[in-house]
Amino acid sequence: MSSERLIYLPLGGAGEIGMNCYVYGWGKPGEERLIVVDLGVTFPDMETSPGVDLIWADLDWLIAAKDRIEAIFITHAHEDHVGAVGHTVHKLGKPIYARAFTSNIARRKVEEAGGDPDIVETLGPWPHQQGAGPFKVGFAPISHSIPESSALVIDSPGGRIVHSGDFKIDLTPGVGEPFDRAMFVEIAKDGVQALVCDSTNVFSTHPGRSEASVGPEIEKLVQAAPNMVIATTFASNIARVKTLAEAGQRAGRSICLLGRAMRRMIEAGVESGVLTDFPKTVSPEEAADIPRDNLMLLSTGSQGERRAASAQLSRGKYLGLEVSEGDLFLFSSKTIPGNEKSVIRIINNFSERGVDVVDDSRDLYHVSGHANRPDLEAMHGLIAPKMVIPMHGEHRHLREHARIAEERGYAAAIAPNGTMLDLTGEKPAIAELIDAGRTYLDGSVQIGAMDGVVRDRIRMALNGHVTVTLIVEDTGEPLGDPWCDLQGLPETGVSRAALVEVLEEDLSQFVNRARVKTLLDDEAMERELRQIVRNTAQNEIGKKPEVTVVISRVS
Amino acid sequence: MSSERLIYLPLGGAGEIGMNCYVYGWGKPGEERLIVVDLGVTFPDMETSPGVDLIWADLDWLIAAKDRIEAIFITHAHEDHVGAVGHTVHKLGKPIYARAFTSNIARRKVEEAGGDPDIVETLGPWPHQQGAGPFKVGFAPISHSIPESSALVIDSPGGRIVHSGDFKIDLTPGVGEPFDRAMFVEIAKDGVQALVCDSTNVFSTHPGRSEASVGPEIEKLVQAAPNMVIATTFASNIARVKTLAEAGQRAGRSICLLGRAMRRMIEAGVESGVLTDFPKTVSPEEAADIPRDNLMLLSTGSQGERRAASAQLSRGKYLGLEVSEGDLFLFSSKTIPGNEKSVIRIINNFSERGVDVVDDSRDLYHVSGHANRPDLEAMHGLIAPKMVIPMHGEHRHLREHARIAEERGYAAAIAPNGTMLDLTGEKPAIAELIDAGRTYLDGSVQIGAMDGVVRDRIRMALNGHVTVTLIVEDTGEPLGDPWCDLQGLPETGVSRAALVEVLEEDLSQFVNRARVKTLLDDEAMERELRQIVRNTAQNEIGKKPEVTVVISRVS
Secondary structure, three states: OOOOEEEEEEEEOEOEOOOOEEEEEEEOOOOOEEEEEOOOEEOOOOOOOOOOOEEEEOOHHHHHOHHHEEEEEOOOOOHHHHOOHHHHHHHHOOOEEEOHHHHHHHHHHHHHOOOOHHHEEEOOOOOOOEEEOOEEEEEEEOOOOOOOOEEEEEEEOOEEEEEOOOOOOOOOOOOOOOOOHHHHHHHHOOOOOEEEEEOOEOOOOOOOOOHHHHHHHHHHHHHHOOOOEEEEOOOOOHHHHHHHHHHHHHOOOEEEEEOHHHHHHHHHHHHOOOOOOOOOEOOHHHHOOOOHHHEEEEEOOOOOOOOOHHHHHHHOEEOOEEOOOOOEEEEOOOOOOOOHHHHHHHHHHHHHOOOEEEOHHHOOOOOOOOOEHHHHHHHHHHHOOOEEEEEOEOHHHHHHHHHHHHHOOOEEOOOOOOEEEEOOOOOOEEEEEOOOOEEEEEOOEEEEOOOOHHHHHHHHHHHOEEEEEEEEEOOOOEOOOOEEEEEOOOOEOOOOOEHHHHHHHHHHHHHHHOOHHHHOOHHHHHHHHHHHHHHHHHHHHOOOOEEEEEEEEEO | OOOOEEEEEEEEOEEEOOOOEEEEEEEOOOOOEEEEEOOOEEOOOOOOOOOOOEEEEOOHHHHHOHHHEEEEEOOOOOHHHHOOHHHHHHHHOOOEEEOHHHHHHHHHHHHHOOOOHHHEEEOOOOOOOEEEOOEEEEEEEOOOOOOOOEEEEEEEOOEEEEEOOOOOOOOOOOOOOOOOHHHHHHHHOOOOOEEEEEOOEOOOOOOOOOHHHHHHHHHHHHHHOOOOEEEEOOOOOHHHHHHHHHHHHHOOOEEEEEOHHHHHHHHHHHHOOOOOOOOOEEOHHHHOOOOHHHEEEEEOOOOOOOOOHHHHHHHOEEOOEEOOOOOEEEEOOOOOOOOHHHHHHHHHHHHHOOOEEEOHHHOOOOOOOOOEHHHHHHHHHHHOOOEEEEEOEEHHHHHHHHHHHHHOOOEEOOOOOOEEEEOOOOOOEEEEEOOOOEEEEEOOEEEEOOOOHHHHHHHHHHHOEEEEEEEEEOOOOEOOOOEEEEEOOOOEOOOOOEHHHHHHHHHHHHHHHOOHHHHOOHHHHHHHHHHHHHHHHHHHHOOOOEEEEEEEEEO
């Protein structure tokens, strides 16, 4: 057990789609030198994380092993891969490597968080390699829905790993490098120990379509539109944004970018050199003076985000621009599971204003950025690794991906977050199980998902809250009656009397009969008063509220 | 304006899919005699209605017009049409008419709510008609995903209305009556004033498929399954439940029904005579002793409901039954928008237990119960009404449905909840706009959606809550320092000190410096203390909590 080994440990992104964070290590058990791949975020929802602003993988394990970390590599600039860089950089304090476009985005994040952006270093593409302790890491360009996405070629004394990053096989991606079969053949020619591989679209059984296929359809639609056109897509999908803008331009329309992310991504694209020949744009102020049938707005908020430009337009004005009867709104995007209601809300808002909404239900105006099953199988074949380790997927995706890999003779393992695999031998073996968790950014504070803070909020949202106040003299004599404040509870219950009065009545009866011994016992009093509130409320309103008891002792 | 008129008023179901409730009236304006069609519910979600148990249309307008109501007619037994009957029957107190199966379900609901089930009367199908003031109403059998669904033929002095109810055109529905073209031709032969028509599937452009088409596919799947099979669907889709059970039976499997709704619906089907020849079932206790490859479970919870049988099985045991590696779980259902995350959670739970999940992504194991666009157009043609009034849809559905009707020469109107239409003339005209709202069942209490109760809960969930307590003597002298209790907030903020201490320190400073005049002014004190908590919290944790201030005055 004391010989050196090659380990893989997903801290986020395996068992969910989002908050990617993977660790590789080489060395004696417990002394491995480590590299980190990606520091991404995922987004909160009202059901499980109300009030939370952002979520990323719990990095406690990494922070405890900080001295063993050599460097951090970011595969591409999607939020689920780069989004936590700003919030965590000071805790890890290690160099961050990325390609130019990703690095441009990562530096902005570090800077906004008050860190030194020079901790982010820009690397060129494969065959360039960056040393990091026992590792040499190269960024192999791969096609995805954002420029300069990369697979990582990770060389170690235990062999070569290909970490696919997010990818699809696209020979005509519009912006960014096409998929380069020959390069991957070359990378794989001396044998690959493990292919750690994107699993997102493993359930899509048809071959993936190229980004180039959506251009002509979008162009037809925009050409035919009689009034203003608004289109939304992920701002980071610069190829799509360019396709949309070019379709507008060819239809004789001025292009206006709406939303901070949209402007920021185009800016980063131009600064980093990945984006050239983007059509000239006009500002929202200029747009307001252009005839509506000569105008095309490109707006953020394809997932129905309440505060994004699309949602604001659907509710009325945005920066002086307003939709009207006969306008066309295009979702050049798919709806991520969980966002359906928000997206549908926007569509109905637009419907009320007479705007025709076109979404991707006919598969014409959007293609996925991830490899479908046949493309995953092609990638397995191209790399021909000893083992395939599925990542970037929920459990069902990892399981299905492992199944198809094994069917074709590769060793495979399902390794959800916290599963440390030993990749040294012929097959992956579980080396250790780590507590994998989530960190919440809550306002400006980072809290653990299991700290109970959010659980308490959910309980108040479901059950309402009652504050009971009672003043007791040192002698045990109550000073007046207990009283209640209600939050988030109905005013009256089945008895038709005010709920607050019924509660106070029952509490008073208890206090007036309580023995001095009880009255002097804070814990007992709190327990009893809470119980009375919960029981009485259950009878009155069929609900047991959360209760805070405040007992003040005065002399 | 004093001549009599025929009115239509949707109170629920137009502008959303759910909580259907429609009103028709005949008479002088403001004196119309009324009938009510359907009293349905919709379901709460954490985002907009945390802690709420059930939602239905605000009936205040109807209750105010109670003396003018003749009767209530229920088209079919889906919860979004019959679910509020029990909760509202005592407020309306009018006879409820339905066909046998629907009536069986409605009577159970009235009984459970403590009402007299005999208020529900069972009617036979068209050509039978029930008088109700100026109206005569008949139940015209129509195919849908539940037995004995009916269109209503509503005759008034202002002409005949066909209220489609929920429907599809299915000539082989399995259980229940097939769609009867000849009957509708007969109904329409003397002219129909208005077709008030289901809009749910107006965006589905292919003709609908028959319930009979899923049987062979389900049978193939079940025959091929090596281990235990579990299938879920809507319990009310008795035809589907029967198809599933028969597929199991033919594969030599014993059938076990899991979940209260599943047993209840089958029971109602048998009692009302719509269901015959249902395969013999075994109890969960008996099932536990049957070899797994000879067993098929039919379970509730196709929408991922946390407490339903499917979700419980996915997390472990349910009534002594447990899934294991290689079992098959079939969703013979579609996921209603908004339920995706819950359904995916179940699929991943099953994946962790090695269960293969088959859903309807290949369109093999489920068909919709609603008419697609070509079928809607066929219905328009069959009835050939003066006007088409789209109902049962979100705004986008109503708008699209009105558009296709107008394209083919029918008068049409988009009438969301609260829009009273005058249907008397050649075209629908807006007669009045009513405040349409929602009633929440919250525990055992009915509250208005806009009462602020739920809003306060959402705020606590997003922002957390602080209780500030301060005791002040009659003289204005504070008795001790103010103190704080925190709910749903992090323990420490940016200063690294305990948040509660930082808050109390700032509050104390204010109280100690406050003038007696301020200390004696409850309102001023409350305002100031709240503001201090919100500002200090904003600095410390980047969040402004909800604040309850309790000032106790003692002498």
